[in-house]
Amino acid sequence: MTPPRLATYSVDRMTKYGAVVDGGIVDLSARFAKDFPTLREAIAAGALMRLAEDAARRSPDHALDTITWLPPxxxxxxxxxxxxxxxxxxxxxxxxxxxxxxxxxxxxxxxxxxxxxxxxxxxxxxxxxxxxxxxxxxxxxxxxxxxxxxxxxxxxxxxxxxxxxxxxxxxxxxxxxxxxxxxxxxxxxxxxxxxxxxxxxxxxxxxxxxxxxxxxxxxxxxxxxxxxxxxxxxxxxxxxxxxxxxxxxxxxxxxxxxxxxxxxxxxxxxxxxxxxxxxxxxxxxxxxxx
Incomplete structure (x- = not known):
């Protein structure tokens, strides 16, 4: 089983974070920005598995070849x-x-x-x-x-x-x-x-x-x-x-x-x-x- 993978990336000149699933990426920043503006706040809150579990129920928002990967x-x-x-x-x-x-x-x-x-x-x-x-x-x-x-x-x-x-x-x-x-x-x-x-x-x-x-x-x-x-x-x-x-x-x-x-x-x-x-x-x- 593939372990959860959480990334920071940019698309359309906007910096986002999300989970890599099914050959694409689920935009978690669009859903959790109020609680966690970036992955660093999610890390501090101990919420990484919460994010991964949410993403596992969703379809990708972006294809991987449309994003720019950033240091996570x-x-x-x-x-x-x-x-x-x-x-x-x-x-x-x-x-x-x-x-x-x-x-x-x-x-x-x-x-x-x-x-x-x-x-x-x-x-x-x-x-x-x-x-x-x-x-x-x-x-x-x-x-x-x-x-x-x-x-x-x-x-x-x-x-x-x-x-x-x-x-x-x-x-x-x-x-x-x-x-x-x-x-x-x-x-x-x-x-x-x-x-x-x-x-x-x-x-x-x-x-x-x-x-x-x-x-x-x-x-x-x-x-x-x-x-x-x-x-x-x-x-x-x-x-x-x-x-x-x-x-x-x-x-x-x-x-x-x-x-x-x-x-x-x-x-x-x-x-x-x-x-x-x-x-x-x-x-x-x-x-x-x-």
Missing amino acids: VPAPEKIICIGVNYPDRNAEYKDGQDAPKFPSMFMRTPRSFVGHLTPLVRPRASSQLDYEGELVLVIGKAGRHIPESTALDHIAAVTLCNEGTIRDWVRHAKFNVTQGKNFDSAGSLGPWIVPYTSESQIADIRLTTRVNGEARQDDRTGRLIFGFRYLIHYISTFTTLVPGDVIVTGTPTGAGARFDPPRYLKPGDVVEVEAENIGVLRNGVIDEVL
Whole structure:
């Protein structure tokens, strides 16, 4: 059975949200705008399954080829990205060090992401646009100092990310990667969010990334160095997590920078990030035009 899929999209220059059903999309924003102006308010209200159940009784309002997909969570307060969170990814550094004691992390801006089927932009400043397929947690319940034992209760949904990275720019500074991780439209989120229902739903998901049909990344979330419970606990120690916050949980080995020579993305390439029971996030690549 296909799990519920809730998306943010635009049609006729209007931003809407809805549920993907029967090859189309049910416009839920037209029916629930008073209670939930966007999906972020529905997330905060714990209403995702209510929306999905309503949509299941309806016929699509829009064909999928008539909409523009947008990142599913509009205007998140925080997008927190985790680095080096798979064992083979840690081994890529060849520094002889064991797995880190604490997770590496950095923040990204909403503007650095596009939605499903919108091209990633290779910037004028660099030709080193790289891909990183990742599973994403969407926070549904606020919390600070969240215990690991109850951490998963704070998840509202899951989605996918291509955490597009400008490789030479992440090395510009001694300690930070911020500039190489925040170029406009370099990454993507989506296509939709799938409501979280149980730990078994996310405990051991197969995550793969393909470039032009060629498998480049392939791993399982059951192998994460820092699991979902720990990440929520750790992050909430220094910042209050709020509904709509996005946690991008790390990428497997196999990004383009790790090939010899490196295999960076170029215009015309197509990148697909796929996870079991979530879907496929697909994006082409274009050059920046100013």
